[in-house]
Amino acid sequence: MLVFTLIFFCAILYYIRFRRMRKPLYEISEVLPSVGDLPVLGHTHWFIGGPEKLLSNIKQLANLVDSSGGQAQIWIGPLLYYVTLNPDDVQKILENCLEKDVSYKFLQTWLGDGLFVAPVDLWKVHRKVLLPIFHNRIIEEFLPTFGEQAAVLVKLLEEQAGKPEFDIYKYITSCMLDIVFETAIGEKMDVQHNPDTPYLRARSCVMSIISMRLFKAWLQPDVLFNLTQYAKIQRENIDFTHKFTDEVIKKKKEQHKKGELLKEGKKDLLELLLNRDFNFTNEQLREHIDSITIAGNDTTALVIAYALLLLGSHDDAQDKVVEELKSIFGESDRIPTKEDLSKMDYLERVIKETMRLYTVVPIIGRKTQKELKLKNFTLPAGVGCAVATFVMHRSKNLWGPDADSFDPDRFLPENSVNRHPCAFIPFSFGSRNCIGRHFGMMVMKSVLATILRSYKIKSKTINRLKIEILLFPVPGHMVSIEKRNP
Numbered sequence: 001m002l003v004f005t006l007i008f009f010c011a012i013l014y015y016i017r018f019r020r021m022r023k024p025l026y027e028i029s030e031v032l033p034s035v036g037d038l039p040v041l042g043h044t045h046w047f048i049g050g051p052e053k054l055l056s057n058i059k060q061l062a063n064l065v066d067s068s069g070g071q072a073q074i075w076i077g078p079l080l081y082y083v084t085l086n087p088d089d090v091q092k093i094l095e096n097c098l099e100k101d102v103s104y105k106f107l108q109t110w111l112g113d114g115l116f117v118a119p120v121d122l123w124k125v126h127r128k129v130l131l132p133i134f135h136n137r138i139i140e141e142f143l144p145t146f147g148e149q150a151a152v153l154v155k156l157l158e159e160q161a162g163k164p165e166f167d168i169y170k171y172i173t174s175c176m177l178d179i180v181f182e183t184a185i186g187e188k189m190d191v192q193h194n195p196d197t198p199y200l201r202a203r204s205c206v207m208s209i210i211s212m213r214l215f216k217a218w219l220q221p222d223v224l225f226n227l228t229q230y231a232k233i234q235r236e237n238i239d240f241t242h243k244f245t246d247e248v249i250k251k252k253k254e255q256h257k258k259g260e261l262l263k264e265g266k267k268d269l270l271e272l273l274l275n276r277d278f279n280f281t282n283e284q285l286r287e288h289i290d291s292i293t294i295a296g297n298d299t300t301a302l303v304i305a306y307a308l309l310l311l312g313s314h315d316d317a318q319d320k321v322v323e324e325l326k327s328i329f330g331e332s333d334r335i336p337t338k339e340d341l342s343k344m345d346y347l348e349r350v351i352k353e354t355m356r357l358y359t360v361v362p363i364i365g366r367k368t369q370k371e372l373k374l375k376n377f378t379l380p381a382g383v384g385c386a387v388a389t390f391v392m393h394r395s396k397n398l399w400g401p402d403a404d405s406f407d408p409d410r411f412l413p414e415n416s417v418n419r420h421p422c423a424f425i426p427f428s429f430g431s432r433n434c435i436g437r438h439f440g441m442m443v444m445k446s447v448l449a450t451i452l453r454s455y456k457i458k459s460k461t462i463n464r465l466k467i468e469i470l471l472f473p474v475p476g477h478m479v480s481i482e483k484r485n486p
Ligand code: HEM
Pocket: 115, 116, 117, 127, 291, 292, 293, 295, 296, 297, 299, 300, 303, 360, 361, 363, 364, 365, 426, 427, 428, 431, 432, 433, 434, 435, 436, 437, 439, 440
């Protein structure tokens, strides 16, 4: 009885302390608008269901937020989030809140303190060291790799030419894996010819478990997750992927020490990091390299595949891209150069419009570290901020009544002059934006230009989407292709 009374009192004391520590959150919660919440549950019920249901729930909730003034509080279990669709507030959040939200902790088990998830103090130091290796001048050195791998892709796609529709995403993601591995670590993986390796299986297994955990409330507490078989499977597969990168780093460091790496000419990102005057530990190197190869692969592959789906259902836009490519390349089948890419204005607008309509990183999560003064409220420290880019990118308030339709010319300079800098943020915004955005734009242009010079694409419109960390179409990226110059 005594023990029970003691536990009871301890629990009460803990609860009082917990409430007191979180007093500022409850105070702001009194004034922030709320929509779609239930007593006790808050908004947790909106985040239950499979990946497709989840996306449609989030869209419904966002519509409620939009129609009630564009900002609201969302409670997921004990976590308070502020959601705003107002670009001024989004700009303040992305410029001032550099700490990632707690939901990124599931990625941290894998990527440690890699740039993508690093705590802000460490991130500040490491971002400065990594920034120069993503300079345009360096990315331009990778153009031959982009072109060569895109040519392999075009060759492999021959097996589908003239046949019924197929999922083109698996071809593109293999091509992007080859590009990202060669440019990041100098390894020619040849995934395009060998898509089923133990390393790639391990990688996709970890991705699926993390994605599942992110949206299944009961798998989130470590104590519960560790009781499931997923915990063991995740550990084994993470260890496997870590071992792979560790071995590459060990080999490269030895070559670096012995002076065996080329002094001049093209270098991969890992070599460039070893050349920086900064002593990364092997573990930090692995965390950065893994973050880069993971953040740079599916994102770019998805945008390329969505662009093909959109062009496949908009013949006029596809014809315009092909005309532009003809004016640049004529009959030549050369690999795109820096000058070629700089002339692809219409293709660039197509890519931007694709990223607006299909924002592959649909939500960005940050956390206030200190008080943040917004237009109507001052948020205390410790509030999660959810920036729903995929909702903002289709907002009729920001993009007009035809926000849902495909119109690359929205991105003509004359149509963009009055646009808010945070109305279109597929690569996020502020100092913690995507470090690989120039890499991404160049690789997407190179690969799309190479595919579209060889094939005519046909597709139906996309009507079912799901969220699995990134934004995927439920039926896959189904297209049919025909050779342009058989
Ligand atoms: C279409 C292509 C891409 C899109 C849409 C994209 C989008 C994004 C977004 C939205 C963020 C911020 C995420 C957040 O704050 O939660 C981000 C960060 C990041 N991206 Fe990208 N990305 C793309 C391509 C790439 C590429 C090609 C690389 C590397 C080769 C890359 C590496 C990174 C890294 C390392 C970060 C973390 C940056 C930091 O926290 O300082 N991304 N990306």
